[in-house]
Amino acid sequence: RKEVEQDPGPFNVPEGATVAFNCTYSNSASQSFFWYRQDCRKEPKLLMSVYSSGNEDGRFTAQLNRASQYISLLIRDSKLSDSATYLCVVTLNTGGFKTIFGAGTRLFVKA
Amino acid sequence: DAMVIQNPRYQVTQFGKPVTLSCSQTLNHNVMYWYQQKSSQAPKLLFHYYDKDFNNEADTPDNFQSRRPNTSFCFLDIRSPGLGDAAMYLCATSGTRQLANEKLFFGSGTQLSVL
Numbered sequence: 539r540k541e542v543e544q545d546p547g548p549f550n551v552p553e554g555a556t557v558a559f560n561c562t563y564s565n566s567a568s569q570s571f572f573w574y575r576q577d578c579r580k581e582p583k584l585l586m587s588v589y590s591s592g593n594e595d596g597r598f599t600a601q602l603n604r605a606s607q608y609i610s611l612l613i614r615d616s617k618l619s620d621s622a623t624y625l626c627v628v629t630l631n632t633g634g635f636k637t638i639f640g641a642g643t644r645l646f647v648k649a
Numbered sequence: 650d651a652m653v654i655q656n657p658r659y660q661v662t663q664f665g666k667p668v669t670l671s672c673s674q675t676l677n678h679n680v681m682y683w684y685q686q687k688s689s690q691a692p693k694l695l696f697h698y699y700d701k702d703f704n705n706e707a708d709t710p711d712n713f714q715s716r717r718p719n720t721s722f723c724f725l726d727i728r729s730p731g732l733g734d735a736a737m738y739l740c741a742t743s744g745t746r747q748l749a750n751e752k753l754f755f756g757s758g759t760q761l762s763v764l
Contacts, residue, residue: 542691546689579737579758579760580757580758581739581755581756581757581758582692582739582753582755583755584752584753625691625692629751634699634704635748635751636694637682637694637753638691639684639691639692639693640691641689641690641691642689642691
């Protein structure tokens with residue numbers, strides 16, 4: 539089983555739609571959680587951290603469910619510029635923290 | 650201004666011909682990482698340096714080596730590239746590996762093609 543699993547998509551949505559991605563992680567000792575965004579042939583960039591209490595940044599809302607070991611990302615009012623791959627990321631303490639990436643979920647927002 | 654710089658952006662090499670990818674950083678970060686990312690896959694950690702301390706991942710092939718001559722620079726050497734080594738190679742840095750919420754700073758990557 540992969541350490542971080544995501545639905546690869548692609549998700550094809552019209553502009554203005556709300557879309558949600560889920561991610562599951564296998565190691566209950568995972569410490570921190572993030573969503574990164576990656577554009578085609580570019581490097582990943584941090585979108586937001588994910589906290590147990592849930593957090594929001596503009597149109598983006600992230601949730602963490604430690605009991606069920608999943609993380610979610612909700613994007614409201616989708617823009618064309620939101621088209622990208624969204625990577626779910628966790629950190630593990632292996633005597634120094636190690637960052638584990640999911641393979642990503644592809645999103646296409648259409649006009 | 651770019652803080653983690655990778656050169657070149659695109660690299661073409663021949664099967665079996667050694668190739669070196671470079672990464673430099675202006676952040677004075679202690680930790681430098683090399684990730685390999687193939688199409689539609691997760692970035693896979695190859696190894697990292699914590700200062701001068703080299704940490705290899707258990708499943709990283711011996712064909713991949715790394716050097717960190719000083720804080721600012723780190724190199725990825727592929728001794729005998731195979732067709733399966735064609736990928737995006739991402740360099741990243743972090744200030745420390747002792748914090749769970751430490752952010753990674755990525756370079757723009759080097760896309761390696763093997764002919």
